[in-house]
Amino acid sequence: MRITRLAATLGALTMALAVAACGGDDEGSGSGSSGAKGIEGKAAGGKLVIGVKADQPGLGLQSGSTYTGFDVEIGKIIAKGLGVPESGIEWKTTVSANREPYIQQGQVDIVVATYTINDERKKVVNFAGPYFIAGQDLLVPTNSTITGPESLAGKRVCSVSGSTPAKRIQTEYKDAKLQQFDTYSKCVTALAGGQVDAVTTDDIILAGYAAQDQYAGKFKVVGKPFSEEPYGIGLKKDDSAGCNKINDILKAAATDGSYKKAWDDTLGKSGTAAPELDASKLSNCA
Amino acid sequence: MDVFSDPANRDVYITGFLWILKLTLAGGVGALVLGVLLAAMRVSPVPVLRGFGTAWVNIFRNTPLTLIIFFCYFGLFSTLGLSLADDIDLNNFWLGVVGLSVYTAAFVCEAIRSGINTVPPGQAEAARAIGMSFRQTLTIIVLPQAGRAVIAPLGSILIALCKNSTIVGTIGLMESSNAMKDLINANGDAVIPIFLVFAGTFAVVLIPTGYAFGWLANRLAVKR
Numbered sequence: 001m002r003i004t005r006l007a008a009t010l011g012a013l014t015m016a017l018a019v020a021a022c023g024g025d026d027e028g029s030g031s032g033s034s035g036a037k038g039i040e041g042k043a044a045g046g047k048l049v050i051g052v053k054a055d056q057p058g059l060g061l062q063s064g065s066t067y068t069g070f071d072v073e074i075g076k077i078i079a080k081g082l083g084v085p086e087s088g089i090e091w092k093t094t095v096s097a098n099r100e101p102y103i104q105q106g107q108v109d110i111v112v113a114t115y116t117i118n119d120e121r122k123k124v125v126n127f128a129g130p131y132f133i134a135g136q137d138l139l140v141p142t143n144s145t146i147t148g149p150e151s152l153a154g155k156r157v158c159s160v161s162g163s164t165p166a167k168r169i170q171t172e173y174k175d176a177k178l179q180q181f182d183t184y185s186k187c188v189t190a191l192a193g194g195q196v197d198a199v200t201t202d203d204i205i206l207a208g209y210a211a212q213d214q215y216a217g218k219f220k221v222v223g224k225p226f227s228e229e230p231y232g233i234g235l236k237k238d239d240s241a242g243c244n245k246i247n248d249i250l251k252a253a254a255t256d257g258s259y260k261k262a263w264d265d266t267l268g269k270s271g272t273a274a275p276e277l278d279a280s281k282l283s284n285c286a
Numbered sequence: 287m288d289v290f291s292d293p294a295n296r297d298v299y300i301t302g303f304l305w306i307l308k309l310t311l312a313g314g315v316g317a318l319v320l321g322v323l324l325a326a327m328r329v330s331p332v333p334v335l336r337g338f339g340t341a342w343v344n345i346f347r348n349t350p351l352t353l354i355i356f357f358c359y360f361g362l363f364s365t366l367g368l369s370l371a372d373d374i375d376l377n378n379f380w381l382g383v384v385g386l387s388v389y390t391a392a393f394v395c396e397a398i399r400s401g402i403n404t405v406p407p408g409q410a411e412a413a414r415a416i417g418m419s420f421r422q423t424l425t426i427i428v429l430p431q432a433g434r435a436v437i438a439p440l441g442s443i444l445i446a447l448c449k450n451s452t453i454v455g456t457i458g459l460m461e462s463s464n465a466m467k468d469l470i471n472a473n474g475d476a477v478i479p480i481f482l483v484f485a486g487t488f489a490v491v492l493i494p495t496g497y498a499f500g501w502l503a504n505r506l507a508v509k510r
Contacts, residue, residue, distance in 0.1 A: 097467045100474025124475040156374060161458065162468040177374045180458040182467075193364040 038239030039109045039246075043082035050075040051094035051108035051234075055183055058208030058267045059114055067091045070204075071112045073262030074131055078110065078233065081249030096163050100124050103234050110246070111234035114205060116164055117284055126239055127232035127284040128246035131259075132275060134202035135225025136165050139191065139210060141218060146198055148224040152176035155197040158187035165201045168227060184209065192218065202229050204267055211270045232284060243285035251279050289476045290483065295469055302465030303487060309382055309451035309461065314444055316387030321394025326424055328399055339395065347392040351385070351453050358385040359457040375459060382454030390447050397439040401432030406510075434506045441499025445492050462487070 042048060052071050053060035060071040072091070079089050094102055094113050102108045103125050114134070117127045138157075140146045146155065153175035159166035161180035169178050179196050181187050187199040188209050199206065203225055210219045235242055253259040254277035263274040290296050327339035346354065358381040362368040370380035405428050413423040452463040460468070466484045470477050 097471040101470075101477045104474070120472060121474060161455070161460065161464045162471040167472075179374050179378075180460065180464065182456060182464075189360065190364065193360075195364050 037241075039082065039235055039242035042109050043079075043084050046084055046088045047090065048079050048082065048084045048088060048110070049090045049092055049108045050079070051092050051099060051102055051111040051113055053095070053113045054093040055185055056114065056205050056208055057212055058270070059205060060112075061208075062091075062093060068266070069208075070132075070262060070266040071114065073266055074233070074259075075110070075112045077253045077258055077262060078112070078246055078249050081252065082245070096160065099234060103236060106236075109235065114202060115232055115234050116202075116229040117232035118164075121234075122284070122286065124237060125234045126237050126243045126286050127234060128243045128282070129232035129250065129284065130230035130281055131233065131250055131277060132204070132231045133278075133281075134204050134229040134231060136168060136200060136227040136229065137203035137206055137225050138222040139188070139199040139206040139219050140197065140222060141191070141194075142220050144197065144220075146222060148222060149173055149176075149226045152198065156195070158190055158196040158199045159201055160184055160187070163201065164229070165227075169200060188215065188219075207267065207270050207272065230281070237286065240285055247282040247285065250277060250282060253277075254279065289469060289473050289480055295473075298460075298465045298468055299462075299483070301460060302462035302484075305379065305454075305459055305461040306448065306451045308379065309386060309454055309459075310444070310448040312379075312383045313386035313390060313447055313451065316383060317390035317394050317443075317447065318440075320387055320391035321398060322429070324391055324395035325398035325402065326429075328395065329402055329424070331420060343392045343395055345392075346389050347396070349389075351389050351450055352456060354389050355382060355385040355453050355456055358382065378454065378457050378459045381457060382451070382459060386447060386450060386454070390443060390450070393443050393446075394440065397436045397443060398429075398432060400439070401436035402428055404435045405431045431508050434508050437506060438499055438503040441496060441503070444499070445495060448492060448495075449488065 039048065052067055052069070052075060054062035054067065056069065056071075059069040060067060061069050075089065075091075076086060079086070092102070092108050094108065094111055096113075099111050099113060099115060100121060103111055110128075111125075115121075115127075116134075117130055121127070138146060138149065138152075146152065149172075152169075152173050155176055156179055157169055157173075157176045158179045158181065159169060161182060166178060166180055169176055179187075179190065181190070184199065184201060184205065187196065190196045191199050192215065199209075203221055203223075206221045209215065210221055233246055235246070250259070253262075259277055260274040268274055290299065324339045324342055327335040328343070330336060359378070362384070363370075363377070363381055368381075369377060370384075371377040409427055409431065410423050413427040418426070452461055455461050455464040458464075462484055466480060469480050473480065
């Protein structure tokens with residue numbers, strides 16, 4: 001009986017001390033930091049969680065535990081600009097539908113995942129960039145007669161359910177028959193099998209698929225983009241400072257050649273010359 | 287809930303659940319017919335038929351439904367060229383119905399077989415004694431009694447089938463789960479309300495279904 005009481009008292013004392021110690025610690029670090037919030041504050045700790053696509057060759061492709069592609073390189077440039085070493089980056093797979101929730105919930109710090117800037121999304125997240133301007137295009141078999149979106153009437157077109165390209169086909173090209181899958185790889189498989197006549201999404205995503213070894217020479221990108229998809233870097237809505245900081249990093253990357261290198265190492269392998277990063281368009285930060 | 291005040295969004299939501307309803311009905315009818323046939327095979331005196339029924343149940347009951355639905359598109363349609371309709375949505379719908387029926391029939395078969403076990407052997411013996419054939423014994427004497435004993439389990443299977451129907455989204459039908467993804471992608475600020483409405487709709491439809499089957503089971507049970 002006495003022993004238990006003693007133990008309880010000791011336990012309570014220890015806990016009280018521990019709590020007091022913790023409190024003291026917190027105060028110390030709180031007053032010591034510069035007070036930066038958002039990604040800059042996170043980056044100061046040497047860590048950054050970046051959301052990327054995992055199934056888009058040339059842009060964001062996961063093989064094993066490593067990610068490769070243009071988006072991934074852009075993510076590395078930003079991390080470097082924020083002072084985060086490559087070992088401090090945690091890559092996280094995002095799909096089209098979970099990018100906003102991931103940012104809002106803080107599961108990722110930034111998203112670099114073929115993320116088109118648009119007004120609806122701007123209501124919930126902040127966009128740095130655009131770092132690249134893509135356009136919706138069509139991927140067709142090499143011998144196809146499809147020459148652009150206007151020749152899609154009665155043809156079967158495949159895209160990912162819930163994506164912007166799918167929506168555009170539904171609303172603007174109603175004569176096309178839309179097949180929707182949850183991934184583009186299923187669409188490309190269906191295209192290879194002849195169940196659909198075309199796959200539609202942004203041109204560089206399609207170029208990435210066309211350049212895959214197993215499809216080499218079988219598909220071509222039509223090359224008549226019929227939309228403008230400015231790719232941005234998503235981050236928390238209230239993080240204006242972080243947003244402007246990323247834009248500065250992008251500007252610097254355009255002048256010091258690391259942007260061009262990122263392109264040449266990834267999508268540039270398909271033979272397309274590196275795009276110019278237009279600094280005057282970096283104006284989406286809220 | 288202002289997401290659903292937009293008529294376009296409401297349309298997506300309604301279409302999604304209409305597909306689920308149609309899949310459940312068509313799949314349910316298919317599964318019931320197939321399941322009864324399979325159950326008849328499994329209790330029949332012909333070894334080949336018994337083997338066929340057993341194989342069917344063991345294969346499809348133990349294969350993930352996602353794989354079966356996926357096979358319906360990329361196997362039956364893509365590779366073997368089985369096209370069930372010209373319209374893309376309809377084709378995917380019927381391919382989905384095939385997959386759902388084939389899968390759910392395995393469970394229906396087992397439920398009915400357990401129902402047959404509740405019918406006292408004397409019933410079948412008496413039927414045989416007055417000269418009925420196997421088919422007559424089964425369809426006139428045994429199955430009607432067995433059917434009334436398995437209404438509650440069949441209700442559970444129907445509820446499972448309704449929820450399983452969302453898997454047809456994997457081959458591109460704009461059913462509820464795809465509709466939900468669609469809405470969430472366009473309205474990233476309303477993820478939780480959208481989710482709750484979709485989950486809630488299933489509950490609102492399925493909870494009364496469960497009670498209805500329970501009530502029916504009580505009403506129609508063979509009192510022994």
